[in-house]
Amino acid sequence: ARMAAMRHRRRRRGAFPLLPALLLALPIIRDGGPPALASAFVTRPGAGPPPLRGGEGAVLGGGAGASSLSSSSSSSSSSSSSEGSVVADADAFAVASPPPSSAAPPFENRAHSYAAHWEDLLTIEHRELADDLRSRRSNWSRRKLESTGISILGGSAEPETELFGEKVLRVTRQGGYGGSSSPSIKDLFSRGDVLVLSPDDNRRRGDAFLPRECTVMDAGIDWLTLGVGSTWPRGLWEERRRPGSYRVRLDRSAPKAPLLAQRKSLQMVRSGKAGEAAALLADTFRYGKGRRNGAEAEDGRGKEEKKEEAEASLPPRRFKNGVLVGREVHTDFEEGILAAVARAKGSTKKFLPNRSQEEAIAWGLGRRLSLIRGPPGTGKTRVAALLIASALHLRPAPGGASGEDDAPPKPSRVLAVAHSNGAADVLLEALLALGVPAVRAGRPATVSPSARKRTVTAMAETHPEVLQLRRRSQNATLPSHVRSAARADAYRIVGEVRRVIEANAPVVVASCVGAHQLLSAEGTDHSFPLVVLDEAAQTTEPALLTALAAAGAEQVAMVGDTKQLPPTVASSAADLRAELGRSPMARLEDAGVGRRTLCVQYRMPPSLLEHPSRYFYDGLVSCASADDDGGEPPPPRGFPWPKGHLPLAFVRVGDGGGEVAHDFGGRSNPSEAEAVCNIVAGLLEGGDVDPFKVAVISPYSKQVDRIRAGLQSLGVSAGSRGAASAAAGKVRVGTVDSFQGQETDVVIFSGVRSNPEGQVGFLRDPRRLCVAITRARRGLVLVGDDRSLRTSRHWAALIESCRRRGCCLDADDLLPRNDERGLTVAEEGDVRAKRAATMELLQLDGDVDNFDWLFE
Incomplete structure (x- = not known):
């Protein structure tokens, strides 16, 4: 299939023959070489050969279609447009790499190799997940599918409500598949899960009700509420008066939107359009890859670690002329940071940081790349929130030493992200508690109820002019063309308000992948000089790059704990889990980038803290809740x-x-x-x-x-x-x-x-x-x-x-629940049951416990 596609494109586009390179690659593909060798490159007429990636397992890569694997697979490979075709973009060919070189390649090539590496891993993971779910749906029984949370079969759907323009329906599971020990729906599904809604009634398969992705908003014992988009599934509204008649099924899916968002961001990294922070991550990725052996490797690694730390510790470029805090210009950068932190502390009395927290915040604001490790109970999210509040007080000083630029400085903006929507909601609540004017990007259906009013969509939908137009569009006394015009105007104004909010809000909170929506189709600049990543140890590197590319950031601060759980990876392949399941924070720690540790925790008493602090954190963490004695x-x-x-x-x-x-x-x-x-x-x-x-x-x-x-x-x-x-x-x-x-x-x-x-x-x-x-x-x-x-x-x-x-x-x-009789829980239950039966036989009324004297 690859050779046929290649010949077809050569005839159409006149590309120079690539058969020698393909013949070199075929033994590698046949023998099952490493996944990195399955990367892709695209050759355009007159473009010349693509750049080379240095190091072991190097890849020739390039172009937008650099992945050699489709997002899903199927037995059919005759059509490139069919689902799961063998080659989604037949520009992909695996080729042999040149011998590794001790010299670092040019940055353009490193960025290209870096992006291709992650793109391959993401595509493989998505394909494996899609194949696994497809196999389960084909081979597992109905009971097994439902008891494991893969599917809900035979559910009935009905309209529930409308949330800021998104239709919400309720699906109720009919009947059951087990006894009381079977898990309930709320135990199997959680808010934010992506499911595919499709008809479960053969009579409806000829209708236009096509399968669609939906998002879980809430779950109960036998029901789910789902956000399904801006329109109802066909026929649902008409059958709302016949409960139980609209039969549907729900299946877990491998959503393509996150994959496409991350791949687009990696293309921006490849082309150098993702910002300085993303470029720094790509530049540091070469370190830690062994090119030497023995003492030479140790010496080389030490030099690389020092160089990487030197690059990460540089102050952000935007403060080259000094720092403006309020109306005061600070030529001393550290002095300006301390002034900004003091202002942030003064603006809120709800959180007064301890010494290690304040030092970590000031240290993180002064570097292009900072790692702040927060052991359990040390207030990681509150530190991230105060760091963001402090950053809003830091603005670049106008002009230079000669004062050639007197234009007022731009307001500071921060993109605050986390690995999941739930973690992003927690971060938003911490920011609002400090009085930070933050807004939440993302669909209201994916956001917790307490945070929905701060979503950009909710703020746009509740704009006074939009509300007036909505009322006008629902006024039955007006002509139909007037109501239609009002609906169109409301839709247009909602879009305009959203763009204004996203372009001007001081702080925007989103999940890492959800931040991709800030990149408008028109290429409008939504620049955020600083990205703050909370729960950094649970975030994959491609997800972080998605946020950095959306922000165009030059500075990134990561707050997390690599001693806790790593990112979740769907694949079962050990090598892929080792690569994609390693957070950027863990990689940078291992590569020698400096970090600060929060040393005071507020959760556990000293007896519970003793072992974790000593075993996991080298005894650095102390307890703030212990008594003076x-x-x-x-x-x-x-x-x-x-x-x-x-x-x-x-x-x-x-x-x-x-x-x-x-x-x-x-x-x-x-x-x-x-x-x-x-x-x-x-x-x-x-x-x-x-x-x-x-x-x-x-x-x-x-x-x-x-x-x-x-x-x-x-x-x-x-x-x-x-x-x-x-x-x-x-x-x-x-x-x-x-x-x-x-x-x-x-x-x-x-x-x-x-x-x-x-x-x-x-x-x-x-x-x-x-x-x-x-x-x-x-x-x-x-x-x-x-x-x-x-x-x-x-x-x-x-x-x-x-x-x-x-x-x-x-x-x-274990001491019994009743110390006097010395019985276990089960034994006491039997005794009480016998006593209750005896009391019934004797026609005695009252609580069993009141007759202990009788039975004793």
């Missing part, structure tokens, strides 16, 4: 804390064979689930903790489902206590990954893994462990098989820390 508040009642005053426990459950592998994938541990439910019941009956502030986390979703079912059934028997039964449904249960960035009073962790071989899978990842043990404010209970978990050195260190402090106990040592 080093004490801490007592732990919550209702659990037998082994050390009494220390809110830490490791409960040993299992003997090397407790885990269960499920047919649909995943693992669970019934013994641990029972122990967790007993612990939750005891804490709730202790009455010292709000059930909404108790969280149960586990690395495996099957264990999450098992624990949810156990908590739901807690107290269903006649012997249950009403208070604990009602409160158990308020306890949050989820995976470790879903709790990153959150905190709560009490955390109960279930490790699941318990097998004779001591295999613990991805529990060996220290970042997942760091997240798991740093969520709690008042108490942490770890439940697991210590013999299996100790095979991981990270877990072994944690268990040894608990043992050394006397915080370990066995599951049998």
Whole structure:
């Protein structure tokens, strides 16, 4: 197919023959060379050969169609326009690379290689995800598709509402596929998930209702609300009076919009139009790629790290003439930064930074590229917000030493981004709390309800003139042509208001990929000199480049923690996960770029902070909540804390064979689930903790489902206590990954893994462990098989820390809920059930507890 396409283009465009290069590449393709060798180049008549990428695994690349892989695959390859054709853009050919050179290539070639590298990885990941979802839909049963959250089949749709011009419909799942233990829809889908809506009724397949992508806005036990765009699916509005008649199905998809946005941004990097910050990332990417061996490699790496840090530490170019803070010009750059931070602190009394936070903010504002590491509980997002507030007070001083330019300086603008819409909403709330005039880019359907009023779309739709035109367009007493003209005028004004807001707002908040919409089709300049990335350790490099290209930034500040979870990658290929799953912050840290660490945390008491600080952060993090005498508040009642005053426990459950592998994938541990439910019941009956502030986390979703079912059934028997039964449904249960960035009073962790071989899978990842043990404010209970978990050195260190402090106990040592009778939860339930039956037989009315004297 590649050769035929090449011959066809040569005949059409007169390109010089490339058969020798193709013949060199065929053995590489046949033998399954590295993914980088599957990159592409485009040769135009008269353009000459493309530039070369130096280094090992080099690529000849270029042009807009540089990827050699289509976004999806299919068995049909006869048509280039068909879905998943073998070659989406047949300009792509893999070719052999020249021998690696010790000299760094010119920047144009480095930028080209850098962009081609990420473009290949993104395309491969998207193709694998699309193929995987297609395979599941073809081969899995209906029950398996629904129980794993891949599809919702046989749902009924009806109009729900309209949100700032976007139609919102509700899909209700009909019937069920399992018992009470089956996960609810809200456990399988979350806000922002992209699904494909299509008809699930054969009678409708001839209609014009075509599949369309939609976005999850909210979820309940058996329903979803979805944003479906500016129009209703065909026939939905007409059938709204017949509930249940409009049958649809929903399927997870591999959305193409993020892929296209990132590829377009990479093309801007390749052409040098993405701004200085993106160019700096491309320029530093060459470092850390080994070109030498032994001592020579160490010496070369040291020189490269020094050079990279020197480039990153340069002050932003826009401040070459000095800094204007208010009306005062500061020729000393550092002095001007301190003045700006002081102004930002003075404008808000809600957040007064500690010394390490203030130093990190000033340090980050003075560099082209800065990394601020924030361990759990140190206030990363608030630091990012105050950094942005300080940056708004920094403006370039007008003119130079000769005063040749007296034009007033442009107002400072900042693009604030995060890896996801949820994280962007949290950042927006932090900015608004400091009084920063920030607006939110993105569809209102993808934004949290509390942030929707600050979206650009909502602000445009609620403009007084737009509201007046909307009312006019709905006035039935007016002629139809007048109403139509009013609708057209409203649509036009909404677009104009949006453009004005996006072009002039001091701070725009968006997800990294969502920032791409700031690039208008007309090429209007939406320049933001500074980009601030929150939760930087969870962001992929192409996503960050999308934000940098949209901003045209010359300066970027990353705030995050590389000791916590990395970016999520859909592919299962180890090499692709290692590359795409490595955040730019982690890469730059390894390459020698300087960083500052926030050293004071406000979440955990000293006993819970001791091990994470020492093991993960070299003892740099201290506790701000400790009493002057080093004490801490007592732990919550209702659990037998082994050390009494220390809110830490490791409960040993299992003997090397407790885990269960499920047919649909995943693992669970019934013994641990029972122990967790007993612990939750005891804490709730202790009455010292709000059930909404108790969280149960586990690395495996099957264990999450098992624990949810156990908590739901807690107290269903006649012997249950009403208070604990009602409160158990308020306890949050989820995976470790879903709790990153959150905190709560009490955390109960279930490790699941318990097998004779001591295999613990991805529990060996220290970042997942760091997240798991740093969520709690008042108490942490770890439940697991210590013999299996100790095979991981990270877990072994944690268990040894608990043992050394006397915080370990066995599951049998858990104190019963009723100390007088010495019964376990299950035993007490049986006793209470028997007593209730006896009271009924004796025709005694009242609470079972009031008749303890009788039964004793």
